Amino acid sequence: MKQFFENLFLRSTGYTYSNLARLFLRLFVGVMFMQFGIRHLINFSTLRYTFPEVLGLGSEVSLIIMICIELICSLFIMAGFLTRLSVLPPVVAMIIAEYHILHDLLPNTFAYSISSTQPGYLPLMFIGIFLFILIAGPGKISLDYFISLFIISKRGKDETETEELEEV
Numbered sequence: 288m289k290q291f292f293e294n295l296f297l298r299s300t301g302y303t304y305s306n307l308a309r310l311f312l313r314l315f316v317g318v319m320f321m322q323f324g325i326r327h328l329i330n331f332s333t334l335r336y337t338f339p340e341v342l343g344l345g346s347e348v349s350l351i352i353m354i355c356i357e358l359i360c361s362l363f364i365m366a367g368f369l370t371r372l373s374v375l376p377p378v379v380a381m382i383i384a385e386y387h388i389l390h391d392l393l394p395n396t397f398a399y400s401i402s403s404t405q406p407g408y409l410p411l412m413f414i415g416i417f418l419f420i421l422i423a424g425p426g427k428i429s430l431d432y433f434i435s436l437f438i439i440s441k442r443g444k445d446e447t448e449t450e451e452l453e454e455v
Contacts, residue, residue: 309426310367316416317365320377324357339387356380364420367429374417381417385410 327334327350338350356376363373388410425431 305423306426306428309420309423310428312416313364313367313370313420313425313429316413316420317361320357320364320413321361324354324361327354327357341383353380367425367431368434370425370429370431371421374421378414378417378421381410381413385414 331350331354334350335347338346338353340346341349341352344352357380360373360377363369364377
């Protein structure tokens with residue numbers, strides 16, 4: 288029985304599903320981020336006057352830009368299309384959102400005293416997940432990978448490019 292559990296442990300630690308994990312993370316964060324875009328779109332008529340102004344842009348323009356970032360980038364991230372570029376606008380948007388939350392909504396609150404019920408943690412979570420996707424890349428279950436394979440096959444087989452894609 289001990290041998291069985293040792294073998295099970297060794298087999299389970301040796302196998303990784305990093306491409307599947309990256310697909311799951313892209314789909315999960317894409318759906319979560321898209322929910323905010325859908326909510327903003329549904330409540331556009333009321334939010335257009337109260338949404339925070341960003342970089343001197345009006346409230347309505349800032350809201351439109353945010354909705355576009357939330358919807359378009361979410362779709363691109365879930366599909367794995369231009370993934371590393373697609374996470375940059377949400378990262379910038381979440382940094383601005385975090386600044387707005389800490390600077391405008393909670394001006395007299397120390398950062399260490401923010402509870403988990405206050406909104407300051409959500410942008411930080413998104414920033415962390417988006418930065419992970421930026422560093423790790425989309426994985427093999429993505430449009431980026433399939434487009435890369437197509438480009439390599441059109442050029443002809445180059446050993447270095449094929450080896451680099453196998454490491455993804």
